[in-house]
Amino acid sequence: MAAIILASLDIGGSKMAASIANDNGPLARVVQATVKTGAADAIGQQALRLIAIACAEAGVPPASISRVGVSSCGPFAFEQQALGLVAPNLCGGIIRGDTYNDDLPNDWTFIPLEAVLRSQFAEVVIDNDCVAALTAERCFGAAQQEPDSVYVTWSTGIGFGLCVDGHILRGKHGNAGHAGHMVLDETSDAVCGCGNRGDLEALVSGRNLQKRYGRSAADIFAAAVTGDTISMGIVQEAARWLGRGLYNLASALDTRCFLIGGSVWRHHAGLLMPLLESEMQSQFPALTEGVRIMGAELDELVTDIGAFALVMPAEWMPDWRIRKPWNGLRTTSLNEAG
Amino acid sequence: MAAIILASLDIGGSKMAASIANDNGPLARVVQATVKTGAADAIGQQALRLIAIACAEAGVPPASISRVGVSSCGPFAFEQQALGLVAPNLCGGIIRGDTYNDDLPNDWTFIPLEAVLRSQFAEVVIDNDCVAALTAERCFGAAQQEPDSVYVTWSTGIGFGLCVDGHILRGKHGNAGHAGHMVLDETSDAVCGCGNRGDLEALVSGRNLQKRYGRSAADIFAAAVTGDTISMGIVQEAARWLGRGLYNLASALDTRCFLIGGSVWRHHAGLLMPLLESEMQSQFPALTEGVRIMGAELDELVTDIGAFALVMPAEWMPDWRIRKPWNGLRTTSLNEAG
Numbered sequence: 001m002a003a004i005i006l007a008s009l010d011i012g013g014s015k016m017a018a019s020i021a022n023d024n025g026p027l028a029r030v031v032q033a034t035v036k037t038g039a040a041d042a043i044g045q046q047a048l049r050l051i052a053i054a055c056a057e058a059g060v061p062p063a064s065i066s067r068v069g070v071s072s073c074g075p076f077a078f079e080q081q082a083l084g085l086v087a088p089n090l091c092g093g094i095i096r097g098d099t100y101n102d103d104l105p106n107d108w109t110f111i112p113l114e115a116v117l118r119s120q121f122a123e124v125v126i127d128n129d130c131v132a133a134l135t136a137e138r139c140f141g142a143a144q145q146e147p148d149s150v151y152v153t154w155s156t157g158i159g160f161g162l163c164v165d166g167h168i169l170r171g172k173h174g175n176a177g178h179a180g181h182m183v184l185d186e187t188s189d190a191v192c193g194c195g196n197r198g199d200l201e202a203l204v205s206g207r208n209l210q211k212r213y214g215r216s217a218a219d220i221f222a223a224a225v226t227g228d229t230i231s232m233g234i235v236q237e238a239a240r241w242l243g244r245g246l247y248n249l250a251s252a253l254d255t256r257c258f259l260i261g262g263s264v265w266r267h268h269a270g271l272l273m274p275l276l277e278s279e280m281q282s283q284f285p286a287l288t289e290g291v292r293i294m295g296a297e298l299d300e301l302v303t304d305i306g307a308f309a310l311v312m313p314a315e316w317m318p319d320w321r322i323r324k325p326w327n328g329l330r331t332t333s334l335n336e337a338g
Numbered sequence: 339m340a341a342i343i344l345a346s347l348d349i350g351g352s353k354m355a356a357s358i359a360n361d362n363g364p365l366a367r368v369v370q371a372t373v374k375t376g377a378a379d380a381i382g383q384q385a386l387r388l389i390a391i392a393c394a395e396a397g398v399p400p401a402s403i404s405r406v407g408v409s410s411c412g413p414f415a416f417e418q419q420a421l422g423l424v425a426p427n428l429c430g431g432i433i434r435g436d437t438y439n440d441d442l443p444n445d446w447t448f449i450p451l452e453a454v455l456r457s458q459f460a461e462v463v464i465d466n467d468c469v470a471a472l473t474a475e476r477c478f479g480a481a482q483q484e485p486d487s488v489y490v491t492w493s494t495g496i497g498f499g500l501c502v503d504g505h506i507l508r509g510k511h512g513n514a515g516h517a518g519h520m521v522l523d524e525t526s527d528a529v530c531g532c533g534n535r536g537d538l539e540a541l542v543s544g545r546n547l548q549k550r551y552g553r554s555a556a557d558i559f560a561a562a563v564t565g566d567t568i569s570m571g572i573v574q575e576a577a578r579w580l581g582r583g584l585y586n587l588a589s590a591l592d593t594r595c596f597l598i599g600g601s602v603w604r605h606h607a608g609l610l611m612p613l614l615e616s617e618m619q620s621q622f623p624a625l626t627e628g629v630r631i632m633g634a635e636l637d638e639l640v641t642d643i644g645a646f647a648l649v650m651p652a653e654w655m656p657d658w659r660i661r662k663p664w665n666g667l668r669t670t671s672l673n674e675a676g
Contacts, residue, residue, distance in 0.1 A: 075624040086624040094624075148510040162590070164509055169502045171592020172486040172628075176502060179590035181622050183582060184522075194622040244521060252500070252517035252590060254509020284519050284532040286413040286424040286432075290510075 004066045007051050007121075008307035011043065011072040011113075012129065013089030013156035013207065014263075017331075018050035019304050020058040020065075023316050025325025028057035029304065032334040036090065040108045043090065044116025050334075057332060067123040069311035070113070071132030071303040073157060075175045077110060082118070083126050083174070085111040088193030089157045089207055095195045103211070104193075125310045127170075129153070130177050132306030133296065134161030134168055137259055139309050140321050141297035148256040150249060151296060154242065155262035157193075158201040164253050180205070184244055200245040204238040206264050221268045239272050243279025250280070251287045261296035269295050301326050342404045345389050345459075346645035349381065349410040349451075350467065351427030351494035351545065352601075355669075356388035357642050358396040358403075361654050363663025366395035367642065370672040374428065378446045381428065382454025388672075395670060405461040407649035408451070409470030409641040411495060413513045415448060420456070421464050421512070423449040426531030427495045427545055433533045441549070442531075463648045465508075467491070468515050470644030471634065472499030472506055475597055477647050478659050479635035486594040488587060489634060492580065493600030495531075496539040502591050518543070522582055538583040542576040544602050559606045577610050581617025588618070589625045599634035607633050639664050 003022055010017040012034060019029040030053050035046045047070075055062045073087045088094055090111060092104030117124045127135070134143065134151035143149040147166035153159045158180030162169040169176040185198035190212055192202035202208050206217040213220060213234060223231035246258050265272060276293050296302050305326055309317075341360055348355040350372060357367040368391050373384045385408075393400045411425045426432055428449060430442030455462045465473070472481065472489035481487040485504035491497045496518030500507040507514040523536035528550055530540035540546050544555040551558060551572060561569035584596050603610060614631050634640050643664055647655075 075622075077624060088622075160590070164502075164507045164514060165505065167503065167505050169591065171502055172594045173592055175592040175625060176590065178592070178625055179586070181589045181625055182586040183621065187525075192622075194624070196622050199622075248517070248520040248586065249590065251519045252498070252514065252587065253507065254511055254513040254516070256510040283521065284413075284426075284530075284534050284537075286415060286532070287513060287516055287519055 002064070004313060005060055005064050006308055006311055007054070007065045007068045008304050009047050009051070009068065009070045009072070010129065010303040010307055011047065011070065012303075013073050013087065016046060016050060017304055018047065018054040019308070020054045020060060021308055025320065025323070026304075026308070026329045027060070028054045029329055029331045030054045030057060030334055031331055032336075034090065036092075037105050040106075040111050041116050043085070043111045044113050047113075047117065048120055053334070062120070065121060067125070067311040068117060068121045069132070069307035069309070070117070070124065070126040071129040071307040071310070072113065072126060073159070074128050075178050076126070076128070076173055078173065079110060079112065082112065083114040085113055087111065088201075094193065100191060101193060103207070123311065127310055128159065128161065128174060128177055129303045129306075130159040130161035131168060131170070132161070132310060133261060133302040134163055134306070135309045136298050136302050136306035137296055138163065138168070139317055140305060140324070141302070142259050142294065143257065146257045148254060150253070150255050150258050152246065152258055152260045153262035154204070154260060154265040156207045157205050158242070158245070160249065162249070162253060179245065179249060182245060182248060184241060200241060203241040209234070209238065217264045218267070221264075221271070225271060235271065236275060239275035240279050243276040246276060246293065247280050247283045247288065250291050251284070254287070255291060258291070258293045259296040260293065261299065261302050265295070266299065301329070340402070342651060343398055343402050344646055344649055345392070345403045345406045346642050347385050347389070347406065347408045347410070348467065348641040348645055349385065349408065350641075351411050351425065354384060354388060355642055356385065356392040357646070358392045358398060359646055361657075363658065363661070364642075364646070364667045365398070366392045367667055367669045368392045368395060368672055369669055370674075372428065374430070375443050378444075378449050379454050381423070381449050382451050385451075385455065386458055391672070400458070403459060405463070405649040406455060406459045407470070407645035407647070408455070408462065408464040409467040409645040409648070410451065410464060411497070412466050413516050414464070414466070414511055416511065417448060417450065420450065421452040423451055425449065426539075432531065438529060439531065441545070461649065465648055466497065466499065466512060466515055467641045467644075468497040468499035469506060469508070470499070470648060471599060471640040472501055472644070473647045474636050474640050474644035475634055476501065476506070477655055478643060478662070479640070480597050480632065481595065484595045486592060488591070488593050488596050490584065490596055490598045491600035492542070492544075492598060492603040494545045495543050496580070496583070498587065500587070500591060517583065517587060520583060520586060522579060538579060541579040547572070547576065555602050556605070559602070559609070563609060573609065574613060577613035578617050581614040584614060584631065585618050585621045585626065588629050589622070592625070593629060596629070596631045597634040598631065599637065599640050603633070604637065639667070
């Protein structure tokens with residue numbers, strides 16, 4: 001019997017990663033900026049290319065891949081029973097007749113993903129990136145003992161993976177967790193790539209901070225910590241809104257533990273944590289007492305490991321849990337997108 | 339073997355009901371305004387009295403009760419491992435140093451419930467009233483075939499029962515579904531009994547409409563349908579906020595179907611339905627397409643039947659599903675509270 005070899009894909013609004021693993025752990029990982037031009041299947045074609053490159057780095061032929069686990073931004077929709085993406089941070093065609101999506105040079109309204117991947121691989125499992133991340137934290141990270149936990153990404157977009165009573169929520173189309181699109185302030189001038197005014201993602205995501213203030217989230221946070229009061233005001237307001245979103249989810253789901261990850265959070269956790277906690281504690285004590293907010297444990301690789309966890313044989317897990325074989329994994333960054 | 343006899347309790351912010359059933363169906367039901375004065379165990383003592391009266395009506399001795407199912411308003415908290423209520427619509431002590439709770443002539447901050455009921459009954463199962471209602475709709479009503487469904491009550495308070503992937507959510511303390519306390523408009527002058535400003539319950543619940551406008555929800559709705567434009571404005575705004583709450587839950591949970599019940603809804607469904615649908619459809623189509631909003635099927639008895647369903651032998655269910663033996667059940671209304 002041939003050894004089982006897995007591929008994972010992590011498709012985000014800013015970057016795409018492909019990794020290869022066997023039972024011993026991840027063997028190779030390549031990353032590239034996510035393609036945003038060309039035909040709507042450009043994302044799927046880029047995914048196939050990155051898997052091929054990762055295979056070459058790992059020294060395994062693409063034909064030896066047994067299963068592909070995919071963690072992707074969403075929401076998802078289905079065309080001819082095959083899953084694709086209706087993702088506001090990739091699809092330039094979602095808001096029509098508007099200049100909002102100038103940073104997305106395409107008119108995509110649906111990105112076929114499952115069909116493209118299945119043209120080459122028989123076993124493909126696609127889940128929301130935050131669902132995959134939460135799966136990783138449940139299997140290997142900070143939520144192993146916590147049945148009522150929520151993973152949060154604060155990155156290009158805002159997304160959630162929701163676990164209640166030990167059950168990771170999917171919903172009717174696998175779109176549970178898209179609470180980044182909950183509307184919090186319809187009077188705001190912040191508009192989301194999905195078209196909603198004043199939803200959580202509009203108010204705080206990396207992409208939307210850039211669009212609103214003409215500076216990257218990284219620049220805004222860097223200025224805030226060096227004493228720029230305007231930038232600090234933006235940071236405090238964003239943290240307050242994210243805290244509001246966490247409270248609203250806690251009131252709906254009776255969550256015990258929020259695990260936060262994503263590029264915006266990762267670099268500024270120390271600044272953001274007390275702001276989030278303060279907003280949470282300002283609401284109804286019966287629903288907020290004992291709620292903990294903490295950083296995700298698996299850090300930058302959480303969605304990649306989550307994608308592996310979606311397709312991994314259960315018997316691999318105890319060993320990965322102990323050895324954490326992703327530590328020391330080398331990532332190859334490819335410059336050109338496309 | 340003695341026949342199995344069940345008691346159910348439905349504890350709401352305005353009324354309490356106790357019912358008795360055997361395998362053949364409900365035998366008797368008594369209703370009384372919920373006690374709001376006296377010691378904090380007054381609620382539990384009233385529950386024991388109502389069960390005794392319902393037993394007398396049904397012609398069975400209280401000692402013959404095998405199990406008690408309880409559907410109650412919440413949130414819940416625990417003292418010495420026993421469940422009690424921290425319910426904003428019953429506990430006058432939750433907001434301290436404030437005149438908000440003038441309609442609650444007590445200073446309760448915790449209502450012991452499980453301990454009082456267990457003093458008399460060995461088997462007691464307590465669940466949130468909307469969780470019980472959703473259980474009833476999943477077992478016997480409109481959500482039998484729908485794994486991604488949410489029950490909503492629009493009544494004295496606002497509450498939800500949440501089902502995702504066929505799993506009814508409980509959360510760490512059984513408080514999942516308290517999304518009536520999600521904050522939607524912190525700039526509002528509407529304050530909730532829980533202390534939150536601008537949460538969904540503050541904006542639309544029957545109790546809070548009464549406190550804000552000095553007229554009961556029934557009066558406001560009656561005036562609206564007979565052409566009073568101010569009242570119609572209040573109704574439209576309330577429906578818009580509830581629709582916003584439903585959308586926020588749909589974005590978080592990928593819900594297919596919302597089932598609405600409760601006294602405010604029940605009498606005005608025709609007026610409210612298009613307003614809720616319009617608000618839902620105004621948001622991100624990828625998350626709202628195919629979402630259905632409909633009335634709960636089991637109507638006024640939904641929480642009573644749900645409380646029975648929490649403790650009912652599974653083998654009773656198919657027969658109850660077919661015969662709907664609660665139809666024609668006589669309710670005895672008791673005048674005095676206490």
